[in-house]
Amino acid sequence: MSYLADVAALTRKDLRVELRARDTLPAMLLFVLSTLVVFHFALPTGTADDAAYGLLWVAIVFTALLGLARAWVPEQEHGVLDGLVLAPCDRSAIWLGKTLATLVFLLAAQVVALPAFVLFFAPLDATALAGVLLANLGICAVGSLMAAMAAAGRARELLLPLLLLPLVIPLVVGGVGAAISPEGERYLLFLGLYDGVFAVLSWASFEYVVTE
């Protein structure tokens, strides 16, 4: 039980830091909206809806990247990450707390982005939405671990996209598939498999990434 209490405390801390600093969330909201508008002009009028779903996923991935690039910034000021690593709590709780916080920000951005997408481009049915939700889990789980790795590096803003994009390709396939393919359930199953496998792997390896 205390593990979940730690995770809750860490997630609440992240939400409070973000509400106080107010820099990541507004940026993600504006970014996803402006990206969708740019896509409107990028798409020649005659294109099929399928292309729009593909672009939705490009917008989601890069919005997530924006949020993840700032995920560990609060921990790097005043070296707080060492403080958390020293605490007796299980170090994977730090990862889980950060993953949930990033998930909340991504969902907040999507609460605005998805209706805008339906307005601008094409409808989203239940399977497509389920695909978005499942993929969010995968992106945030793997993303927060990769962000922690990149944070220790020199060119961290450059490094994070490079580390994360190859890993996100299967999620884009699952997400787009769930939106446009007639038997979308197969893609949802695949997304579930991805989330399960990579969430456990990220959960188990976080400890190795933060200790020197």
Added chain:
Amino acid sequence: MSGGEYLALAYGVVFVVVLAYVAIIAAKLARLQRETTEILELARSREAPPRSAEPVVQKISPTA
């Protein structure tokens, strides 16, 4: 280009890449040899024999 030329191209590329790799390893070998001779001169130039390798231990002087 005909089938045969593509075949030659494929095997040629593999051969060239492996050859390049061997060349890089050879260059590394030359650098290692140069470094070894440098270190050898460094060792000879020192009059005193190099210190023994075990750690330099700082003793603690507890108060009386």
Added chain:
Amino acid sequence: MSSPSDPLTSSSPIRSLPFLAAVAAVLMGLAIVLALVVAPEDADQGLSQRIFYIHVPIALTSYFCFGLGAWKALLLLWREDSRYDLESYVAIHQGTIFGALTLITGSIWAKASWGVWWTWSSNQLVLFLVLFLFYCAYFMLRFSLEDGPRRARSSAVYALFGIVLVPISFLAIRLAEDFIHPTVFTREGPQMTGTMFTAFCVSWTAVTFLAYVLYRVELAGKRLDADLRELREALAS
């Protein structure tokens, strides 16, 4: 707290390297002769079909190297012995070189048999593109982190992600086939007659052996490098 073993006492002796290299050379020679001369002509594809005997073994060897790199990474995380970091790095370095070769020979074969330098329809080629991108990021990670245990562990974790990515992205690519564009034809492995199969197996063992020898050569070189640096430091201080 087990102190990691000293790089000076590297375990794999260099003595056996020349012998291994000789065996690799003989095997490669045999494989090339078998593939280009002995194996029967393919009915429809003609000569270019023989690229198969070099392309597929290189692809399989690349998987082998990535697997070896991931196994060494697991050992590093489990046994905390910094020796495995170098081995994992060199194995993945080999894997990336053979991965690049797979992409090159694959695109040559695609041009020969379908007239296009790149095709999204051959799943294995697409998978290699994804893996190649991934493992290039592995090197970016290593170059941006400072030398030390953190870099070793982060690289090890990333290498494990890579090996898990192989089946996952293969599944994704197969799923992607349905909507990106239905494949005009799928090239399941050609039905191989007796001599074709032996030529393939010999070539496969030969290329794997070649990769292993190159791995050991590079590893010995890098270990020598580390030992020399330490010697220079010991003398300088």
Added chain:
Amino acid sequence: MIRARGLEKRYGRRRALAPVDVDLPRDGVLVVTGPNGSGKTTLLRLLVGLAAPTRGSLDVGVDRSRLGFLAHEPLVYRELTALENLDLFGRLYRVAERRERTGMLLERFGLWEARNERVAAYSRGMAQRLALCRTLLHEPDLLVLDEPYAALDEQGAALLDRELDGLRGLRTIVVSTHEPRRLERLATARLALA
């Protein structure tokens, strides 16, 4: 409490800490001195487990929950207030009667008035005092302090002296400092890093 033999730390080619031995009994006070770059901070990070030794052996007789570490950096969140920071760390360290303990420490280190202000608005000295509160929050058995007097003003330094005197003989303490004279009366062992 702490036993180290030939403890050394290298980052790739750079040697951060030359081999050193440490023997510190329970409730002993070790004062570590040495010029900048001699490896004081590295040694302390090894003792608290934030870094793994490259060579040599290290045995620290206490686990993370009974360990307090004061680093160069205050290790608190800039965007949170003093109360929020101590509340978070109090939960992570499972401190009993968290509120009372936090209030008492803030009071003792003169931060009670500023308890609801964000750390970002704190001066360097106030942040260091908050870091001291964080370090002492869970009454650790082993206290590791990295140049604690560095950012403290006279009043802050006096508060720390009183605190350390109160803990003499009750806690094991390791302090790295450039003013060994200040800890002369407390020290039971000294380690001078070259």
